[in-house]
Amino acid sequence: MAEPAYDAIVIGAGPGGYVAAIRAAQLGMRTAVIERDKVGGRCLNYACIPAKAVLRSADLLSEIRESAEYGLTVAGVEVDYPAVQGRRDRVVSTLTGGVRTLFTKNKIDVIEGAASLSAPADGGVGVRVGDTDLAATTVVLATGSVARAIPAAQFGGRIIGTEQAWALPTLPAKLAVVGAGASGAEIASGFARLGSEVVLLEALDRVLPSEDHDISRLVERGFRAQGISVHTGTPIEQVVAGDNSVSLTYADSTTDVDYLVIATGRVPDTEGLGLAEAGVSVDEAGFVVVDGALRTSVAGVYAIGDLVRGPALAHKASDEGIIAVEDAAGRATHPIAYPDIPRATFCTPNVGSFGLTEAQAREQGYDVVVGKVPYGAVGGGTVYGDRTGLVKIVGETGYGELLGGHIVGSRATELIQELVNVRALEGGYAEVAHMIHGHPTLSEAVMEAARAADGWLIHG
Numbered sequence: 001m002a003e004p005a006y007d008a009i010v011i012g013a014g015p016g017g018y019v020a021a022i023r024a025a026q027l028g029m030r031t032a033v034i035e036r037d038k039v040g041g042r043c044l045n046y047a048c049i050p051a052k053a054v055l056r057s058a059d060l061l062s063e064i065r066e067s068a069e070y071g072l073t074v075a076g077v078e079v080d081y082p083a084v085q086g087r088r089d090r091v092v093s094t095l096t097g098g099v100r101t102l103f104t105k106n107k108i109d110v111i112e113g114a115a116s117l118s119a120p121a122d123g124g125v126g127v128r129v130g131d132t133d134l135a136a137t138t139v140v141l142a143t144g145s146v147a148r149a150i151p152a153a154q155f156g157g158r159i160i161g162t163e164q165a166w167a168l169p170t171l172p173a174k175l176a177v178v179g180a181g182a183s184g185a186e187i188a189s190g191f192a193r194l195g196s197e198v199v200l201l202e203a204l205d206r207v208l209p210s211e212d213h214d215i216s217r218l219v220e221r222g223f224r225a226q227g228i229s230v231h232t233g234t235p236i237e238q239v240v241a242g243d244n245s246v247s248l249t250y251a252d253s254t255t256d257v258d259y260l261v262i263a264t265g266r267v268p269d270t271e272g273l274g275l276a277e278a279g280v281s282v283d284e285a286g287f288v289v290v291d292g293a294l295r296t297s298v299a300g301v302y303a304i305g306d307l308v309r310g311p312a313l314a315h316k317a318s319d320e321g322i323i324a325v326e327d328a329a330g331r332a333t334h335p336i337a338y339p340d341i342p343r344a345t346f347c348t349p350n351v352g353s354f355g356l357t358e359a360q361a362r363e364q365g366y367d368v369v370v371g372k373v374p375y376g377a378v379g380g381g382t383v384y385g386d387r388t389g390l391v392k393i394v395g396e397t398g399y400g401e402l403l404g405g406h407i408v409g410s411r412a413t414e415l416i417q418e419l420v421n422v423r424a425l426e427g428g429y430a431e432v433a434h435m436i437h438g439h440p441t442l443s444e445a446v447m448e449a450a451r452a453a454d455g456w457l458i459h460g
């Protein structure tokens with residue numbers, strides 16, 4: 001039986017695991033990270049970062065196409081897709097190289113291989129990597145999630161997941177995306193603007209079904225303007241995969257596409273981790289069961305990120321990693337308020353939100369007040385060329401609490417943070433309404449939406 005050679009072993013080097021490892025090292029723990037694939041995890045290598053790098057090219061192309069509006073003539077614009085992918089790869093390697101540098105700087109051992117929990121070691125938790133037995137006082141499970149197929153279509157050949165979509169070597173002529181949540185919406189909007197014909201299918205009644213209704217409505221309008229064929233309330237009926245195309249049937253029509261992308265969700269990646277043998281509890285959906293400090297049912301073992309419930313987001317994983325190792329180090333920690341985590345969707349139009357939608361706030365019995373302001377109400381919207389964006393604040397009248405913020409339009413993913421911060425600091429919409437915002441900025445629309453909620457909208 002191995003002696004605990006490490007204070008902390010982190011399994012998985014994604015945004016949950018690598019941040020946990022760095023924080024553990026900062027707290028004086030001798031730390032190792034075990035990764036079976038690539039440092040940076042799925043987020044940096046296959047998911048968030050590659051997606052945003054390609055979307056950045058699509059965004060720039062959209063701006064160039066609108067350049068005449070700004071008095072600029074740009075001729076001969078073409079999409080060099082291999083070059084788009086080349087930039088994506090450079091972005092990924094810059095960021096994953098940065099994580100490796102941070103590991104070195106913090107004296108964190110990086111061990112390559114697939115790890116599993118093993119027999120308890122004296123005074124610690126046992127971990128096995130290949131033929132090697134390791135032990136640590138604290139083990140953080142951070143192995144993330146894998147794509148979930150749908151009954152009508154299993155992965156393989158031209159039926160692909162979202163990670164594969166962003167890595168396609170050539171721009172597909174025609175693509176169908178099943179699932180109009182954040183990932184599906186990003187793929188549809190990115191590829192449509194780069195030049196693919198895109199069919200977007202969503203079984204629920206609107207795109208981005210977990211966002212506020214007003215946001216979904218404006219996003220769908222934007223998608224149609226980009227030429228995306230949007231079908232909501234439309235479950236996929238039949239899929240026939242061929243060598244060079246996929247034939248799919250929905251709502252009594254059949255179409256052939258180069259690729260079918262399944263973007264209907266993910267499941268925790270617990271395979272081979274030895275959870276059952278180690279006595280780590282999982283729930284009926286396969287998520288590892290944790291308490292507010294991310295402790296599992298086994299002493300010394302924590303689980304974070306996509307492995308546990310809550311929104312599957314990189315920044316959620318990172319924050320959980322920090323809480324887990326701070327708890328292990330004996331620091332006081334606080335459970336995360338999951339609804340208040342910012343949600344960012346990088347399709348065009350951009351979406352940023354947190355907290356309750358208007359419908360959820362009403363369902364929960366709040367005396368709801370709503371402040372809604374289009375970007376066009378403030379100078380920045382007109383100057384920067386987005387008058388159709390919208391800021392919507394959902395508050396309650398009793399204490400002036402900010403229950404939710406919903407922004408659609410340019411820079412929404414950045415703008416939402418102001419409202420998240422104000423709520424975290426226990427401010428309400430009246431405080432936002434009275435804060436001085438720079439002029440002319442889009443953030444003035446956030447201030448005006450707060451004023452609208454507070455009953456004294458100036459510009460509108």
Ligand SMILES: Cc1cc2nc3c(=O)[nH]c(=O)nc-3n(C[C@H](O)[C@H](O)[C@H](O)COP(=O)(O)OP(=O)(O)OC[C@H]3O[C@@H](n4cnc5c(N)ncnc54)[C@H](O)[C@@H]3O)c2cc1C
Pocket residue numbers: 011012013014015016017034035036037038040041042043044046047048049051052113114115116142143144145162163183269272273304305306307311312313314315316317346
């Ligand atoms: C296409 C796409 C786009 C996304 N975009 C965003 C976005 O813009 N913003 C955002 O916040 N979130 C985004 N997400 C979600 C985000 O990727 C995840 O929430 C995040 O990666 C979770 O981090 P994690 O550390 O839990 O796991 P991961 O990033 O999945 O990392 C887990 C790591 O563990 C390793 N591993 C697994 N099992 C073992 C084992 N037994 N031994 C050793 N290593 C192991 C894996 O190889 C992997 O490297 C996106 C997801 C997808 C699919």
